[in-house]
Amino acid sequence: MRFLAILLFAVCARAAVVEGVILDDETGNPLARTNVTLTPLPGTPAQSVTVRTGARGAFVILSVRTGWYVLRATRRGYAPAEDGASKPGRPGHAFEVADDRTGGFHEIHMAHLAAIMGTVFDENGIGIPNWQVHLYTTRKPMRRVASTTTDDRGEFRLGELDTGNYEVRSGPGPLEDKTTVLATYSQAAVELKDAFPVYVVVGETKKNVAIRPVKGKLLNLSGTLQAPGYPGRATLTLITDTGRREIAAGSGNVPFTASGIQPGPIELVVSGGNAIGALCGSFIDLKIDKDEFNRTYPCSFISPGGIQISGVQQVPIILRRVDLDGESDVHALGRDEMPIPGHWELTVPRGDYYVQSVRCYSRPCPQAGDWYAFESNSYRDVRIQLSSNAATISGIVKLKDSPVLGAPVFVNNVDTGQNWTVRSDPNGHYSATGLSPGTYTVVSSFNIDDIENLSGKPLTVRVYGPGQTVTQDLELLRP
C-alpha cells in the first residue's frame, strides 16, 4: 500500500496543470463553454486534450505530461485563437510544461468572425423588407456561402465569415406592383464584372453595403416531369445560384410551370423512386435566356456503385454535392449509396499516403485543393488510386541560425492548391508527410495573415518522385 502511494505521488509529481481563461477580444468579457485544445508539439509524447471553459471562461487541464504544447481555443462565431498569437487568427507560440506542476496561466483573446451589414434599397432609397440576400466567395470556384433575409427596414447582416473578399447579391423577385427585379450584386450590378466585392477581416463588421436591385424580366419554364407510375414518385427541383425550389412532385406525368427565374445558368434535378423502391433521377444544367416551354424531364434508372478506391485499405471516401446554390454538407460514401445525378466532389482523409490519381470516365477529375469534381449520371465511373509511397519535406526552422521550436510551417502544393500546416519540434525540426510528387512552396511565420507582405518569399521545393524525402531548412519570416 505504501509502495502504491509512493508510486502515485511520483506519477503525480511529473504531471503538471495547464490553466487559463478565454476572453472576448472586443469586450474583455470571459467566454464560457469554449473548447480549449492542448496539442503537443512533435516530440512531446502526449495526446491532444480538449476541455471546455467553465461559466467564467476559465479552464484547467490536469495531468499534463512534461513537454512543449500549443493551446488553441475554438468557439462558434469566433475565429480560432492560439495562446501567444500576435493577432487573432494568427498562429500562437508553443510553451513548455515542466515537471514542477506549473504549466502557467494562459489568457487567450478571441475575436468575432467577420460580418457584413447593409441594406437593399428600392429606386427611392427605401429599404425593401423580407428580401433575400446572398453571399458568395470571390475566389474560384465562386460559391454561395450564406444567405439571409432583410428585416423590416430592408437591412441585412451576414455573420460568421472568415477574413476574405465576398460578393453580396440581392435575390430576384417581384415587387408590389408585379414588376420584377433581377438578382443584383452590390451596388447595382447584374453582371459579376461590375460588382463591388467586400473585404472583411476577422473581428470586423463591414457596414453600409448598399444593394440597389435592377429591374428586368424574369423568365418562365414549363413542361412535364416524367415520374414513375404510382406508388412510385419523383420530384423536380430547380436550382439557381440564388437558391432552390421544388417545382413539381408526383407520380406519372406531372406538368409544371416555374416562373420568376433569373436569366443565367440553372440546374434541374429529378430524384425519386419507382414502385419497388429502385432509385431514379436525372440532372440537367442549362443557361436560360428566354421563356422555355414543353420541356420534358424523365426520372431515369440509377445504377449502383461506380466509385472505386484502391492502393490503401479502409480509407473512407468523403462526398459533397456542389450545386449552383452552394455546397452540401459532407458525408462518407455509404456502402450502397447511389449519388443522385448532378455535380459532386470527393476527397479522402489525409494520412501516411497520398492520392496518386482520381479518374472520372478514364480522364483525370478536375481538382481544387483536396477535392475532386465528378459528375454522377445514371451511372458513374470514378477510380481513386492511393499510394502509400508518400513523399516528405522536412528540415529545421531557424532564426539567425538558432532553431525555432514550435514554429508554424505552411506547405502549399502549387499544382493542386493543397495546403499543410505543421509545427516544428523543440529542436526546430519540422516534417510534412503524405505528399505527392509536385512543386511546393514552404514558409514559416507567426504572421501568416500577412504572408503577402513578408520580408522574404516562400521557398520553392520540388518533389520529383514518390517516396522522396526532401530536406529544406527555413528561416522564420517576420514582417
Add this chain to the structure above:
Amino acid sequence: MKPLAALLALAVSGFSVHVRAATVQGVIFDDETSNPIARSQVTLDPLPGTKTRRATMLADDHGRYVFSSVPPGWYIVRVSRIGFETGEFGQLRPGLPGKPFEVRDDSDDDQLRQILMRRQAAISGSVVDDNNIGIPDWVVSVYTARPPIKRIAEAKTNDRGDFRVGELERGTYIVRAGGGQLEDQSELVPAYYKYGTALSGAEPIFVRLGETAAFTVIHTVAGQLFDLSGQILAPDNRPISIALISDSGRRTISAKAGPFLVSGLAPGTWEILAQGAGCGSYQTILIDRNAFVRVECDALSAPVVTGAGSHPVYARRADLDGPGDELELHGQALAPGPWEFMVRPSSDQYLVSIRNQGDTTPVPLAQDGWFPVQVGTAPQLQVNLSNKPASISGNVTASSMPVTGAPVFLQLLNPVTPELVLQAWEARADVKGHYVFNSLPPGDYRLMSSYELDYDEPVAREKSSTLRLAEGQSAEQPLELLQP
C-alpha cells in the same frame, strides 16, 4: 343647321361631363428620410353620403398617385404599405386620423396631396449569457402586454446574439428569450426582459411608431429542461406530425405509430397536437418533470354549423404560441384543440355567440368578435345571431358646428375589467357630421371623436362618452370633437 347645332350641343354637353369629374393626386413620402415611397397602396375613400365607390391604386415608382374622373363629394385618401403605419392625408401626425377634403365639380384639382408615412415600431436587443456574451441563433418571442397576452412575433438572434422584431403597432410589449441547450449541454429556461422567468417580473417595453426600442438585453436564466416520451397510436401506421406547442414557440416532429422522445422542453404548459391524414388529437400537459403521454390519432369530421344562415363562418387556431391564420369554413375538417370563430353578420343582426352545441357553460367573452371554442374530433358549432342589434348614432360638432367626416371611435368594454377593451370600431361622420354604428351587441361602450388624440391616451379616456346599450336599443349620442 339643325344637325350642326345638335352636334355642337353634344360637344358642349360632353365637355361639361368631362369637367364634372375631378382629379385627386399627390405623392407619398417616408416621414424619416423624406424619400418618396413607391408602390404603396393608395385608397380614395368616400365619406358616408358621397355616392361613389372606394377606389384603390398603387403609387408609381416615384411615389405619385393620380385618381382621375373623381365625382364631386367628400373623400379621405389613405395609404398603406408593409412596414409602415397606415397614413391619411391631412393627419396631424402619422397614426392619427386624416382630414377629409371636398372634390368640387368645377374643374380638375391640381392640388398635390402629399402623405407622410411613418415606419411601424420595432424592438431590438440582445440575448446574453452570464458574461454578457451574445448567444447566437436563439429564439426571441414578443407578446402583447395588454391582456389577453398573446405571442405576436418571433425572431432569432444573429451571430452576435442580437435580434430585431419589426412591424409592430404602437403599444406595450413583453419580450422573452426561449429555452434551450448551450454548447456544453447546460440548459436555459425561457426568460423575460430584463431578468427572470416569471411574467410578473417582466419589464414591459413601450414603443411608438417610427421608433426602435433598442438595447433590450435579455439575461438568460439557467434551469432544467425536461423530456417528453410517449407512445403514438396511429391507425394503419399512417405518418403523423406531432406539434409540441408552448407559449414560446412550437416544435414539430414527424412520426409513425410507436414510441417517441422529445428532449429539452421548458417547464410549463405544453399543447400536444397530433395530425395525420384524416385524423388528429389534442391534449395539454404540464411539464415540471420528465413525462410520458399516449398520443392517439382519432378520425376527424368536418364541423357541422347551425344558425349561421348564409353567412360564412371564419376560424383561426388559438394555440399557446399565438393566433393562427384566418380561414373560411368550407366543410374541411379542423384539427382538434382551441379555435376561435367569427361570423360577420348583416347590419340588421349581431353575433351573440358561437359555441359547441349542448355546451351549457357560460359563454366566454369574445375578443375582437372572435369566440373561443374548444374543438373536438366531430365538432358541432352553434352560431347564435340576433335580429335585435343595438346602434349608436349622433352628430359630431365643434363649437356647435357639424364636423364633416369627423373620425369617431367606439369601444366595447370588458364588463369585468372596464379598462380592457373587447372590441373597437372606427367610423367617419358624413358630410353633415352625422355618424352611425350598427349591428352592435348589448354592453358598455365608450366613444369619442378627435383628430388629435390617440384613443389610448388617458386624456382621451377621460373626455370620452360612455353609455350602456340594451339589446335592440338605438342610442343617440352627440359628440363634441375632442381637442387635447
